[in-house]
Amino acid sequence: MSFGEPEGYEGDARPRPLGRRGRSQAAAAAVCLVLGLGLISGAVTGSWLVGGSGEDGTLSTFAAAGSLWHSVPVDQLFPPTVQGRGAGPGGADRTWTRIAVAPDSGCKDAFDPLLRKALAPVGCERLLRATYTDATESYVTTVGLLFSTADAPGMTALANRFRKERLDRRSDLMPLPYAAEGTPAAGFGARQRASWTVSVLTEAPVVVYAVSGWADGRSVDDPQPAGDAMEADATTPAAQAGLGNEAKGLADRVERDFRRNVRSASEQPS
Structure with missing residues (x-):
């Protein structure tokens, strides 16, 4: 015996599968997280490479x-x-x-x-x-x-x-x-x-x-x-x-x- 996906209801009371939207939301969140971490680490790495804050090309104090x-x-x-x-x-x-x-x-x-x-x-x-x-x-x-x-x-x-x-x-x-x-x-x-x-x-x-x-x-x-x-x-x-x-x-x-x-x-x- 198999069971279908559980349904929810949209604003007009039409049924919609709950599982499908959850998976798509999780996938989108994962993509955003990866992109965000990539941007942050790239900025930090860039700052380390130039030896400064990364602003206006100035030297770091150290x-x-x-x-x-x-x-x-x-x-x-x-x-x-x-x-x-x-x-x-x-x-x-x-x-x-x-x-x-x-x-x-x-x-x-x-x-x-x-x-x-x-x-x-x-x-x-x-x-x-x-x-x-x-x-x-x-x-x-x-x-x-x-x-x-x-x-x-x-x-x-x-x-x-x-x-x-x-x-x-x-x-x-x-x-x-x-x-x-x-x-x-x-x-x-x-x-x-x-x-x-x-x-x-x-x-x-x-x-x-x-x-x-x-x-x-x-x-x-x-x-x-x-x-x-x-x-x-x-x-x-x-x-x-x-x-x-x-x-x-x-x-x-x-x-x-x-x-x-x-x-x-x-x-x-x-």
Whole structure:
């Protein structure tokens, strides 16, 4: 025994098969779904291929940032004078003057072994460094921009690791300074490091860091990360001298200028 298709009723009460229309609707829905997914994936793939948002042929922010080390003048990355309004202890204004710029280089011998190992997962395309002094030439601070070879997920993974494991607060992972002969930073070596900060960017293949110390070459037995040295109740010599503010304040402003340069570069036609 066999059964016919069940019938429904149209508006004029004429019977119609229910199963036939259901199959046609399902087929049409399936076609629309496939076409929709194809359009979405095609748009995303196209955006990945051009390295940007796909709008107006502009470069993506991430891609633009990675090329700045050879396309932007040094005076834009490390200005001769940096104003730090409210950057000092108690909100005092600071002014930093650039006294030396290191030749752009790779990362070999630029970091202590443990920090080099921690940064190794993102690679090293180029390292740019400059050293500044304050208005009184009492302090010296080296600020660096490490351009990595990593993609966005790689930078995010490193940033997460630094945050979760608090690697930016470990004194055995302090960046090295750049000491230039004939400047107030001539005696600024590994033993003279007093405070530091490290920032792993996720929207650019760049690590920003700064390390500060006294300009008279005195050694430091208890260096302190900038975040701790800037606490109101911090009592270490580095904190009392405001060296945490020196490192953090200068690094923040160099990073801010860097982001401004990235925005400008990403607006350029590809």
